[in-house]
Amino acid sequence: MNDLWRQIEALKPIVNAMLLPCNGADAKKITCFIHTLVSLGVSYHFEEKIVEFLKDAFENIEDMIIDCKEDDLYTVSVIFRVFRLYGHYITPDIFNRFKGDDGNFKKCLNDDVRGMLSFYEASHFGTTTEDILEEAMSFTQKHLELFLVGEKAKHYPHITKLIQAALYIPQNFNLEILVAREYIDFYELETDHNEMLLKLAKLNFRFLQLQYIQDLKTLTTWWKELDLVSKIPVYFRERLAEPYFWATGIYYEPQYSAARIMLAKSIILVDIVDNTFDVYGTIDEVKSLVQAIERWDSDAVDVLPDYLKVVFRTTFDLFKELEEYVSSEARSFTMQYAYEQLRILMKGYLQEAEWSNRGHLPSHEEYIEVGVASTAGEVLLAMTFIPMGDAAGVGVYEWLRSRPKLTHALFVKSRLRDDIATYKEEMKRGDVCNGINCYTKQHKVSEEEACIEFEKKTNHMSKVMNEEFLKAAKFIPLHILRPVLNYGRLADVCYKYGDGYTFAGEKIKDYITSLYVDLITL
Template identity: 35%
Template sequence: MSIPLLAAVSSSTEETVRPIADFHPTLWGNHFLKSAADVETIDAATQEQHAALKQEVRRMITTTANKLAQKLHMIDAAQRLGVAYHFEKEIEDELGKVSHDLDSDDLYVVSLRFRLFRQQGVKISCDVFEKFKDDEGKFKESLINDIRGVLSLYEAAYLAIRGEDILDEAIVFTTTHLNSIISISDHSHVNSNLAEKIRHSLQIPLRKAAARLEARYFLDIYSRDDLHDETLLKFAKLDFNILQAAHQKEASIMTRWWNDLGFPKKVPYARDRVVETYIWMLLGVSYESNLAFGRIFASKVVCIISIIDDTFDAYGTFEELTLFTEAVTRWDIGLIDTLPEYMKFIFKALLDIYREAEEELAKEGRSYGIPYAKQMMQELIILYFTQAKWLYKGYVPSFDEYKSVALRSIGLRTLGVASFVDLGDFIATKDNFECILKNAKSVKATETIVRLMDDIAGYKFEQKRAHIPSAVQCYKNQHGVSEEEAVKELLLEVADSWKDINEELLNPTTVPLPMLQRILYFARSGHFIYDDGHDRYTHSLMMKRQVALLLTEPLAI
């Protein structure tokens, strides 16, 4: 694969002008190199306690009283506490036992059952909510007295697919009443723990919440719930701490790799965000201990993508970017001498990341995914170069043309394929790689969510220097609307994209569910990074608290 070399933007006699961004320095430095030495190895007694509690929770899930509400509540708690990965088969079996139990008139139970089944990939009909409407086709006003039920309906409605008007109506109805509940200064009419749940859910609906962060939040909420199960809570806390210790060590591995290669000194213009990158992958790829390889590989890939992105956006000249694109698309170390010194370092680091992963996977006969991973990286760089040409020519594309390039340049396919390599021989196959990259509706939907939210969060900061056009600018120009109206329309497109993800996760047939679930995790992590018009990755002080919760603060047991 090769591209035509284009003319340079400056002559050798002119001073190079670089549109350098003002990124703040790292917040974490060598913190995890130091703290990793202090992480205590999980002793045998703790492991035995964890195993015993795990068996007890398994028994509880499978032998919970036949009362539907109790069974659903137990399954929901296990999922929200982040321990359901231990009991996937048991949960599937137990939900199967109540798949035809449609008699309940309890809004909480009906909504919870609907949400749990859709989360499981079962296309349960939204008609189950018709019974809660009045003769005029509106949700009954009497429902507002059932606060827990209204909250449950709110969470369930975010599992909607396109065309399910009743769920759109449910979001409007529940959001209005839940906001009214928490706006009342005197909360004596509602349990304080329930009020906190409402505030949290209004800020980030469960469907959009990154699982690891949601588990950490819910551990606190659940411990204050009068109906909590002490055995489940203790197991969840212990499981969280065991995983946290492993994650601290992985953060140390990433920090050492970053420092040993000398990224901070050799590319000082780029964002120094190795810890934040690792957290992003912890949220967007996996958190289970047996998936560490894919998580670390994906973290390294995103680190190098971030540096390349900053090189294209905030440092490289057009001539340099042309040479770099040529080298990557040919994937030839022999072209390294054509590059300026700082790009030689980036190019070698890029090739080494994939070479080392391929060598490691080859030991287990699992390196077949790496060629696809390389191909996606090559395509990403070509997309970056297309956007660089827009900037060089002062060209503002139509919104449709912008999306044809910028959705894919968000890097989801590059990251996705890199993360799929640890999913096992029966999932990470050639056919499945090609199927998800060519046909998966959820891939384009997630690209839309992350790209549009990224652009909404970053376009004002990026306007401070020469920068490629954003979705906001392109939409505004094409449709002749204000900036505010453009943002509003883009957010509507984001909302529809969530529905597309939901649809593809219902009884998937062509793409394995674990792959599709990982696409969902990417969407959730992107939502966290770019929610509320903020870029928490670039301006990482805004995610410092979440990093601390996940990596530095164990739970008291």
């Protein structure tokens, strides 16, 4: 790994020079280059310079757009995507130039496949009030699908593959590390690719893979030493790759190695606790666990059944381990917030267990209120930021405690995605207290109609997240906001086409293999 890192460090100044306007590149070309860096997964090496450039360039954004050719859909779309990705509000009115007098997008765009793909990707940055981006999504999707079944697709296989990937999950809803793996293959087949940049991207990805493998070994050692399978009934799925995949999705960069391992441990623990409430513990037993969590001291285990003593002790020890990442002056605030969210999560689990035990079907509104808490989103966000140390200060937790619209939209989106993906399996095991069932009974609609409505609400929450991200980016650092967005992306990647977390399908297995097993060819 040291040799790889030395090669990466040697290439960085060469690539860094390409970001300098003094080399003759105009602002729009540099913006397109930034898009390539982001897509290849190497932008974090140049983050400060990128942020500085975009901040300065945004002051003259209108000139940059005017400087684009009238029919240059690709460049205008890339500019829109890059600035929004970095938290700058750029109006979608810039796309009006591509409409004719009839108010529809010009027919001459139909043959611009690269422009269409970039415009399609741009449309997924839309907010709740940007109708033109909704039009763009329908328009571009239709023509990209037509391209895939036409003759031209056979002549451009690498573009075809990128289009298929985008139609499956667009970049803004996909995990950064998965986008990088796909885009490296695409970029290599581009005739005008830069050899130095391609080499950097491959070396970087190989380095990350080796880091991930090392992380997984550390996680495996921890799990074996924990030895829960010999201490409590195995009512949970014993797995490490899936939780670590989630952690990789939240922050893929090498500097977050310890944070990824810590977050993976947290996800494993939350999963075990969730199964305790869902499939194993009696109501009296899980009530006693909630009470022990409320007391939060080592003596609280005395009244618990033996297996719950182990669950409580494991939870207690994990939080003590988390404390090691927090500086003394911030520890009380950050850990207090994490404890609060753990207690809220436990109460949410208990409420759902009581509903199920009584055969009670709550209203959809009641279910969502409790269901948002039981996504474990708030406690996992707390556990996400704690291992980041000083990079996530007290101000971050004050923001989280204010319950911003961004995180609320994230939790609702996650709840809805989970409900769509898991309700059939839950109904099979007799768990009727799920979101889809609550909705169908209350509104007298079919399961299919309920799923369509949930999908609409999910799409709306994605727009709310886009909107609130742009607002929050004015005062919250990007390295804090990105993990929040990445939780939303995980919901899309893992739950959009089934329950990819509980029952890892072929797609999730392929992702895991591509990251942790099949090393990229240098």
